[in-house]
Amino acid sequence: MTMDVLRIYVGGTWIAPSGDATMPITDPATEERIGTVALASPADVDHAVNAATEAFRSFGTWSKAERLALLRRIRALTAERIKDLAQAMSREMGAPITMAREMQAEAGVGHADGFIEALEAQEESWTLSNGDTLLREPIGPAGLITPWNWPINQIALKVLPALATGCPAILKPSEYTPLSAAIYAEILHEAGVPPGAFALINGTGPVVGDALARHPGLAMVSFTGSTRAGISVSKSAADSVKRVTLELGGKSPNLVFADCGPDLETRVRASVAECFLNSGQSCDAPTRLVVERACYDDVVEIARMAAEETRIGDPRAEGDHIGPLFDRLQWDRVQERIAQGIAEGARLVAGGPGRPEGINRGWYARPTIFADVRNDMTIAREEIFGPVLSILAACDEEDAIAIANDTLYGLAAYIQTGDPERARRVAARLRAGAVHVNGGGLGCGTPFGGYKASGNGREGGTMGLEDYQEVKSLHFG
Missing domain, CATH: 3.40.605.10 (Aldehyde Dehydrogenase; Chain A, domain 1)
Known part of the structure; x- marks a missing residue:
């Protein structure tokens, strides 16, 4: 080629x-x-x-x-x-x-x-x-x-x-x-x-x-x-x-509730993997983990382990590892955001600045987890586009929804819960174009797009066709 x-x-x-x-x-x-x-x-x-x-x-x-x-x-x-x-x-x-x-x-x-x-x-x-x-x-x-x-x-x-x-x-x-x-x-x-x-x-x-x-x-x-x-x-x-x-762009919230029960570890590990997919370079990545206080400490520990177990490797090799960021400019931006998170007082629980251990070339970033993040911190407000996850605590469901919606963006949101009724109730109040519940994915043919600063219009399926069409009315006497 x-x-x-x-x-x-x-x-x-x-x-x-x-x-x-x-x-x-x-x-x-x-x-x-x-x-x-x-x-x-x-x-x-x-x-x-x-x-x-x-x-x-x-x-x-x-x-x-x-x-x-x-x-x-x-x-x-x-x-x-x-x-x-x-x-x-x-x-x-x-x-x-x-x-x-x-x-x-x-x-x-x-x-x-x-x-x-x-x-x-x-x-x-x-x-x-x-x-x-x-x-x-x-x-x-x-x-x-x-x-x-x-x-x-x-x-x-x-x-x-x-x-x-x-x-x-x-x-x-x-x-x-x-x-x-x-x-x-x-x-x-x-x-x-x-x-x-x-x-x-x-x-x-x-x-x-x-x-x-x-x-x-x-x-x-x-x-x-x-x-x-x-x-x-x-x-x-x-x-x-x-x-x-x-x-x-997006700064998608991922709401984690204690009623996940025995599925909590599975749901948190999947959430970390979703955030790090494509080395974190996805506009709808769930980069803000908004966690109910009752399970907060457990979630932070699970997320830490998941980040440390994330494999990084050569893009040519088969497997489920993550690769580098796409260029030096993006790597520099991610490093700057990690430094800002540390400077603003977020607790670094995994990863951090620099390349992963043992890698001395290529634009690889360390899978990074910040805990005790406030929603007014830079790492919670701005799109990072790298493998960086911010964990925020919420007192209860109402607080979690308020934190989730307190953003300029509205591309996607995620919910982890063992209560289907809660999932529907919370999803109805999230200001986002797509809400993923317990790992549910977006199928081809489903419209994709966001609210607020995440854009306008929809891509995919019937609504995606309509963006390229005009409607003419005919009136016969």
């Missing part, structure tokens, strides 16, 4: 970008340069938008049957290239190969299944009781900006619904993870996406991302990334009054 990505994909073919800017592709496990990515310019965005506008004339009229057939071809080809996608993500962002294959790459297949099912079930025209007819139509060419932490998951969640609804898609993946994006572009080409209906443009956020957000020829822009960057995208898009959907 080549490690260089020196071309962009526009108009159904691979071409050189208009400029000569490049940046290195690095392996976070070794800190070595493994390739080069060529960076596009606003002129390349113009080229892609022109091609998308032309393609929309015909692609926007494709029947549901034609679009479903395209999705099924994409799904089949994605399944064939799972190993290629996994290897690419393992090299470019450090995901352990087992997890890269079974979760990161497999998401491309799972989301295809979800969108196929949603499109099959969706009514594209229907009549109201007053006799008026409503039609769903594609909104038009869409700019899609995706992050480095779950590359194919986020690409599939944007590209697939765009194509499913007849919208040409212009993708700007993270410039740090271009290898997996290039493979996905090859999949779409082989599946028969018509020329102009998909473009892949590598580039930086301030240059290519901003050009997409500002471009008057795009009907919408969908962005996943930090809240800070999402605000910038919204401002850039405002002048052209395009639709903006955002999936942003």
Whole structure:
């Protein structure tokens, strides 16, 4: 597999970008340069938008049957290239190969299944009781900006619904993870996406991302990334009054109640593992463990043991270990947050600053647990994006809910309890787009998105399709 990505994909073919800017592709496990990515310019965005506008004339009229057939071809080809996608993500962002294959790459297949099912079930025209007819139509060419932490998951969640609804898609993946994006572009080409209906443009956020957000020829822009960057995208898009959907950051609470009883250790260990998954680099990671005082000391001890038993290793090795952070910049940020936690008086019970013992290269961080955290501390307020868990004490259920909701974010929340009625009662009061009870996962086809500063819109399933559609009303005399 080549490690260089020196071309962009526009108009159904691979071409050189208009400029000569490049940046290195690095392996976070070794800190070595493994390739080069060529960076596009606003002129390349113009080229892609022109091609998308032309393609929309015909692609926007494709029947549901034609679009479903395209999705099924994409799904089949994605399944064939799972190993290629996994290897690419393992090299470019450090995901352990087992997890890269079974979760990161497999998401491309799972989301295809979800969108196929949603499109099959969706009514594209229907009549109201007053006799008026409503039609769903594609909104038009869409700019899609995706992050480095779950590359194919986020690409599939944007590209697939765009194509499913007849919208040409212009993708700007993270410039740090271009290898997996290039493979996905090859999949779409082989599946028969018509020329102009998909473009892949590598580039930086301030240059290519901003050009997409500002471009008057795009009907919408969908962005996943930090809240800070999402605000910038919204401002850039405002002048052209395009639709903006955002999936942003999180500081997800995980409420642990003493009524877990004998399952307490299982639930806490699973919670720590969920926080550390992908080396903590997930926007919905349960990074605030809000624990009922009656079981607080037990939970802290279980979490400490779980952190110390977490295995760290080479992303190329099979297994359930965690890998490095994706680059030096992220490692430095995590180290800064750990230092802040110590300085603000949180009790360090596991991990801490620096690399794990015995590792002297690669951007590996120590799985870290802080106890006695207050909700006004930096480590409880700001997204860390590393394997760092903060444990906070709550007096009772009411206090736990108040602490959980005391955040700018609202992407996800988690509950650990042995009482199903409590689970429903608490979930109803948590201000978050998804609530996971006792380890329950989010299935493909279920809408994903958040409240407050975690964004707007939903990705996945029927609601994910609707973000790319307009509704027209017909009135017959």
